[in-house]
Amino acid sequence: MRIYLVGGAVRDKLLGRAVADRDYVVVGARPEELQARGFRPVGKDFPVFLHPETGEEYALARTERKTGRGYHGFAFHADPSVTLEQDLERRDLTINAMAEDERGALVDPFGGARDLAARVLRHVSPAFVEDPVRVLRVARFAARYAPLGFAVAEETRALMRRMVEDGEVDHLVPERVWAETQRALAEPQPSAFLRTLRACGALAVLFPEVDALYGVPQRAEFHPEVDTGAHLELVLDAAARLAPGDALVGFCALTHDLGKALTPKDEWPRHVMHEVRGVAPLQALCARLKVPADYAALAELVCRHHLVAHQALELRPGTVLELLEQLDAFRRGGRLEAFLLACEADKRGRLGLADAAYPQADYLRAAFAAAAAVKAAPFVAQGLTGPAIAEAMRRARLAAIAAVPRTSRPSP
Numbered sequence: 001m002r003i004y005l006v007g008g009a010v011r012d013k014l015l016g017r018a019v020a021d022r023d024y025v026v027v028g029a030r031p032e033e034l035q036a037r038g039f040r041p042v043g044k045d046f047p048v049f050l051h052p053e054t055g056e057e058y059a060l061a062r063t064e065r066k067t068g069r070g071y072h073g074f075a076f077h078a079d080p081s082v083t084l085e086q087d088l089e090r091r092d093l094t095i096n097a098m099a100e101d102e103r104g105a106l107v108d109p110f111g112g113a114r115d116l117a118a119r120v121l122r123h124v125s126p127a128f129v130e131d132p133v134r135v136l137r138v139a140r141f142a143a144r145y146a147p148l149g150f151a152v153a154e155e156t157r158a159l160m161r162r163m164v165e166d167g168e169v170d171h172l173v174p175e176r177v178w179a180e181t182q183r184a185l186a187e188p189q190p191s192a193f194l195r196t197l198r199a200c201g202a203l204a205v206l207f208p209e210v211d212a213l214y215g216v217p218q219r220a221e222f223h224p225e226v227d228t229g230a231h232l233e234l235v236l237d238a239a240a241r242l243a244p245g246d247a248l249v250g251f252c253a254l255t256h257d258l259g260k261a262l263t264p265k266d267e268w269p270r271h272v273m274h275e276v277r278g279v280a281p282l283q284a285l286c287a288r289l290k291v292p293a294d295y296a297a298l299a300e301l302v303c304r305h306h307l308v309a310h311q312a313l314e315l316r317p318g319t320v321l322e323l324l325e326q327l328d329a330f331r332r333g334g335r336l337e338a339f340l341l342a343c344e345a346d347k348r349g350r351l352g353l354a355d356a357a358y359p360q361a362d363y364l365r366a367a368f369a370a371a372a373a374v375k376a377a378p379f380v381a382q383g384l385t386g387p388a389i390a391e392a393m394r395r396a397r398l399a400a401i402a403a404v405p406r407t408s409r410p411s412p
Contacts (some may be wrong), residue, residue: 001026001027001028001029002026002027002028002031002084002101002102002287003024003025003026003027003058003102004024004025004027004084004099004100004101004102004107005023005024005086005099005100006023006024006088006099006100007091007096007098008020008021008023008096009021009022009023009113010098010099010100010106011095011096011098011112011116013100014098014106014113014116014150015116015147020290021056022056023056023057023058023059024056024057024058024059024370025058025059025060025061025084025087025099026058026059026060026061026088026246027061027080027082027083027084028061028080028301029060030060030079030080031047031049031060034047034049034058034060034155035049036329037052038052039051039052039058039064040052042057043059046059046060046062046078047059047060047062047078048060048078060078060079060082061063061078061082061083061084061086061087062076062078062082062087062090062223063076063077063078063082063087063090064076064090076090080106080193084107084192085109088107088109088124088128089109089110089124089125089127090125091124092123092124092128092131092134092137092138092300093112093121093122093123093124093137093141093156093286094110094111094112094114094115094122094123094124094139095112095113095115095116095121095122096112097109097110097124098110098112098113099111100255101300106248110124110125111381114326115153119145119148119149119150119151120150120151120152120153121138121141121142121145121150121151121152121153121154121156122153122155122156123155123156123159124345125147126159128159129159129162129163129166129168131156132163132169132171132172133172133176133180134160134163135160135163135164135169135183135197135200135202136172136176136177136180136181136197136202136206137180138152138156138160138196139180139184139192139194139196139197139202140180140183140184140187140193142192142193142195142196143184143187143188143189143190143191143192143193143196144187144188144189146188146189146191146192147188147189151168152196154198157199157200160199160200160202161199161200161201162397163200163202163203164200164201164205165201169205169206170205171200173204174289174290175287175290177289178289178290178291179207181193181289181322182247182251183247183294185236185247185250185251185254186245186246186247186250187240188240188244189237189240189265190236190237190239190250190254191233191234191236191237194210194229194236195233196235198211198214207285209255209258209281209282209285210232210254210255210285211260212261212267213228213229213232213257213258213260213261214227214229214230215227215228216228216229216260216261216263216268217268217269217394218231218260218269219269220269222350223350223351224351224352224353225348225350225351226269228257228260230351231251231257231349231350232254232257232349233349234348234349234350234351234354235256235257235345235348235349236250236253236254236345236349237254237349238253238344238346238348238349238354239252239253239341239342239345239349240346240347242341242344242348243338243345246338246341247295248294248298248338249293249296249338249341249342249345251299252298252299252302252303252338252339252342253342253345253346253349254299255278255282255285255299255302255303255344256278256299256302256303256306256346257274257278257303257346258272258277258278258281258282258285258303259271259273259274259275259276259277259278259279259281259303259411260277260278261281262274262277262278262281263277270283275303275304275305275307276304278303278304279300279303279304282296282299282300282303283296283300286299298335298338298339298342301327301335301339302339302342302343303328305323305326305327305339306342306346307342308323309323309340309343309360309364310343310346310347310360311360312360312361312363312364312367313359313360313363313406317398317399317401317402318398320364320367320401321371321394321398321401323395324364324368327339329368329372330371330372333368333372336364336365336368337365340361340364340365341361343358343360343361344358344361347360359407363404363406366404367401367404370397370400370401370403370404371397371400371401373400374393374396374397374400376389376393378392378398379392
């Protein structure tokens with residue numbers, strides 16, 4: 001029996017990044033041998049065990065064979081005769097197909113260290129095309145490592161295009177598409193996720209509502225980047241800077257402008273009512289991918305009301321209060337902050353405006369704090385009851401919002 005550290009832990013160690021999870025491959029062993037040592041079996045499709053003390057995953061070396069379409073169309077084979085190289089060969093990218101033995105020596109049969117140095121995302125073998133999830137995984141790794149200068153190898157991109165053309169991507173289950181997307185939105189440069197999928201044709205298959213934004217022009221005085229798809233990429237990266245690792249804010253950024261794809265061409269480059277038009281495609285995307293309810297709900301609020309946030313310094317107190325109520329901010333204060341971060345990302349996601357000020361957010365935070373400070377107790381003490389308390393609180397909240405200073409005017 002020999003045990004090797006594999007995959008992401010080896011990759012990130014070589015990159016000098018913090019290692020979050022450690023996975024191991026066991027070569028030359030049978031399941032009963034690991035169980036005799038106290039390892040707990042957890043794998044359903046193939047033998048995976050948890051270490052009795054650390055809880056880290058140990059998998060028996062295995063090979064896989066394609067048996068059908070999609071992510072689940074595989075048969076796995078694990079026994080003591082499977083070598084480490086055979087196990088590594090079934091992995092997606094060379095940078096994920098390295099191992100380290102118990103003495104710390106690197107095992108790198110497919111040139112992963114070389115590709116790390118060259119900043120290349122390259123497939124391990126032609127078997128890459130057998131698993132459509134790998135299209136999403138490569139795009140997600142692009143979002144993670146683009147800031148380090150990584151790019152997808154052209155031959156890998158060609159295989160990804162072939163997978164799309166062959167219809168393999170059509171067999172991805174919604175849950176897996178969402179899981180990979182959610183992780184990608186939490187990476188440092190989510191725009192690379194979109195660009196990678198678009199380059200191989202997968203964006204049009206998996207996210208047609210998003211793909212439709214490319215080539216749609218906007219008014220240059222407000223959007224120097226003009227193209228709505230380019231704007232979306234800038235917004236995603238702005239969201240990643242403002243809310244690092246926050247996939248919820250990232251999803252709101254991804255979907256806030258879907259309505260611009262539905263603007264009649266004779267109205268271009270103006271997009272009147274795009275915030276209303278965007279609700280239907282957003283709801284369709286969320287239903288198709290089975291997006292969690294909290295993501296879908298906040299994304300719809302951002303879609304509907306991001307223009308209201310941009311106009312915050314010009315709004316009447318009643319409109320500000322109405323926005324806070326629609327966000328359910330008085331019961332769910334965290335929702336307001338996520339909403340404001342997504343709106344600020346929209347403002348900063350424009351060519352040359354990455355560092356633009358967004359006083360609207362600070363004003364709305366202050367308005368909320370002032371309104372939230374209004375409590376029912378004083379009105380109860382006055383003898384008010386039921387609807388009278390609610391009305392008195394509303395008047396007091398409006399007065400509190402009206403007293404909040406508006407120190408600057410919004411830019412267009």
